[in-house]
Every structure is written in C-alpha cells, then in structure tokens.
Amino acid sequence: MRNLKQIMLFVMVGSLLTFNSCSSSDDGGDGGSAPGGTLVAKVNGTAYQSLEISSRATVANNGNNLIIIATNSDGNAFMMSVFGYEGAGKTYEFDGASLGVFNTASYSETDVNLSNPTASTTEIWQAPFADAVAGSVSISEETDTNIKGTFSFECKNVNGDGSVKTISEGSFNLKKTTE
Numbered sequence: 389m390r391n392l393k394q395i396m397l398f399v400m401v402g403s404l405l406t407f408n409s410c411s412s413s414d415d416g417g418d419g420g421s422a423p424g425g426t427l428v429a430k431v432n433g434t435a436y437q438s439l440e441i442s443s444r445a446t447v448a449n450n451g452n453n454l455i456i457i458a459t460n461s462d463g464n465a466f467m468m469s470v471f472g473y474e475g476a477g478k479t480y481e482f483d484g485a486s487l488g489v490f491n492t493a494s495y496s497e498t499d500v501n502l503s504n505p506t507a508s509t510t511e512i513w514q515a516p517f518a519d520a521v522a523g524s525v526s527i528s529e530e531t532d533t534n535i536k537g538t539f540s541f542e543c544k545n546v547n548g549d550g551s552v553k554t555i556s557e558g559s560f561n562l563k564k565t566t567e
C-alpha cells in the first residue's frame with residue numbers, strides 16, 4: 389500500500405512538472421554497477437538500494453517518455469522522468485534554466501506511522517529546483533526487456549525545510565515495460 393501511494397505521488401508530481409525534454413548526445417556512460425532489477429545510489433554519502441519488486445523503467449508515449457520509479461523497504465524512493473526520450477547512448481539533463489523544458493528527478497522519504505497510517509508523512513526533494521542544471525541521467529543500454537544507466541543530481545525539499553540532498557554514484561539496471 390505504501391509503495392503504491394509513493395508511485396502514484398511520483399507519477400502525479402512528474403506529470404505536473406514535466407512536458408518537454410532537454411537531451412544531449414553522449415555515449416550514455418558505462419551503465420554503472422546496479423544489480424539486476426535495482427537502482428543504487430548514495431544519498432548524502434549514505435548507500436541506497438531499491439527492491440527489485442518495486443523498481444521499474446517505463447517507456448511510454450510511443451517511446452518518447454521514460455519514467456523510472458524505484459523504492460526500498462524503508463519507504464525511500466527515486467523517480468526520474470525524461471520527456472523527449474531518444475533511447476540509449478544519450479545523456480538527459482535535469483535543467484531548470486530553460487523555460488518549459490523539464491526532465492525531472494526526485495528523491496523521497498516516507499515515515500510510516502503504523503499505529504495511525506493516515507498520519508504518515510512524506511518529504512520530497514526535487515530536481516531541478518533553480519535556474520541551472522541540477523544533474524543528469526545517462527542511458528547506456530536498452531533492450532526489449534531491460535534498461536541500464538547512471539545518474540547524479542542535487543535536489544531540494546522545496547515544500548519542506550528547504551534542505552538539499554546530493555545524489556551521487558547512481559546507477560540502475562531495471563526491467564523495462566513499454567506502454
């Protein structure tokens with residue numbers, strides 16, 4: 389239930405914030421070191437690994453959009469949206485400098501209150517959050533069933549305490565669905 393709420397929250401936030409993309413050619417990186425079916429990263433230097441069961445990449449809108457959602461058992465999650473997706477071998481920036489051109493990324497932490505689930509809280513750190521490049525995601529490999537890549541970004545808790553988190557050494561090796 390908690391993962392479903394997080395996924396829906398990320399999809400809604402991503403849909404509201406993004407409609408176009410910014411991409412730049414590149415070799416797509418080396419693919420990183422994420423185990424099959426997962427996303428790994430460091431959040432302010434602390435290791436994060438998603439669960440295979442709650443991690444997925446979706447290529448939608450006739451292949452023009454890429455949405456990555458990955459959660460772990462602690463209630464922490466990543467979401468990245470690339471609009472204007474062109475496949476492997478590209479790097480897509482999370483750039484707030486261009487009006488109307490947004491690829492987005494976010495990291496969230498959910499504190500589940502088991503005695504009163506409606507009192508659970510979720511904090512979301514978003515990128516981009518200023519008129520600058522906050523990071524990027526590089527797609528190194530894509531098959532009919534899998535997608536691999538690397539990412540890093542800085543994100544800000546814009547609706548909370550204003551804190552900034554640094555996401556580094558990110559990579560994913562996810563099952564892919566096409567819609």
